[in-house]
Amino acid sequence: MASSGRYVTQVGVRGALLLLGFAGSLWSFFAFPSFWRAVPARSVIESIIAGQHFKPGVLTSVLVNIDREARQTLNHPALERAEALIKLRIAEKTIQRQSLEESERELTAAEQKTKLSLCLNPSDAYLWLMLYWGSNLQNGFEERSLAYLHQSYDLAATEGWIALRRNKLALAILAQLNESLQEKVVSEFAALVNSGFTDSASANIATVGWAHRDRLLASLSQVDINSRETFARALAYDGISVSVPGVEISGFSRR
Known part of the structure; x- marks a missing residue:
């Protein structure tokens, strides 16, 4: 009787192991295709953040493909982020070329997708910045939208590729920020100069940062x-x- 009990136990254990193995196979079947489908999305993300320009219709075509894949992957973070960035870029281009109604529609779609992506990855400093940017375009400057800018700086205060866009936006409202955030914005400006982003830094101080040049x-x-x-x-x-600390301006001529 005891032997029979051990046999039943062994069969049960083997059955459980077989089920686990089968479950693992199913996971591999679904998860790995999901991973490989996300690879092109990452490439698109890198191109958009780097400021690459796309021919008309290219981003819309990519968005259709990503949307098709996203339906099969249950909100894969990389795909959702790619969709958000593409919609933001499309909205940005629409503002320049289309009607106000069309622009508002694209901005609303971009905002919704950006918020969804942030739900999946709340540590994305760049998307917090873009959420602030989109909110300002839709509603004008609002105190509540500053929380998005704060979050971007809290998550990545010294990211050069984010700073290229963020510093200009932040300098435009520097006087309305608390002292702690002001220090981060000013330090970011210095980091741009130190990292060789001279064109961006000089444009920032000559325009939105002129009131704070000293x-x-x-x-x-x-x-x-x-x-x-x-x-x-x-x-x-x-x-x-202007007087740059430690630099004799008289010795410089036009390039």
């Missing part, structure tokens, strides 16, 4: 001297006369 220039005191000289030269070339 504070921004003072933040450059610890920046590499070669970067400071390059920055000063760029400003001088554009006819902007």
Whole structure:
């Protein structure tokens, strides 16, 4: 009788192992295709963030393909992020070329997809920034939208590829930010100069940052001297006369 009980137990264990193996096979069948389908999405993400331009209709075509794949993957984060970024880029282009009604429709669709992507990956600093950008375009500046900008800085205060877009947006409302966030924005500006993003930094201080130029220039005191000289030269070339810490502007001529 005891032997019979052991036999039943062994059969049960083997059956359970077989079921686990079968379940693992099913997981591999569904998960790995999902992974490989996400690879093109990552490529699109990188191209959009890098500022690559696309021919008319290309992004819409890619979006259709990604949407088809997304329905089979139960909200794969990479695919949702790609959709959000594509919709944001389409909305951006629509604002430049289409009617106000069409622009609002595209912005609303982009906002919805961006929020869905952030639900799946709330640590995406770039999408928090773009949520702030889209909210401002739709509703004008609102205090509540500052939470999106705060979140972007809290998650990635020194990401160069985010800073290229974020610093300009933040400098435009610097006086309305709390002191802690102001410090992050000013430090980000200095980091742009130090990292060699001279064109972006010089454009920022000459436009949205002009009212805060003394504070921004003072933040450059610890920046590499070669970067400071390059920055000063760029400003001088554009006819902007300011005092960059540690740099003699009189020695510079137009490039």
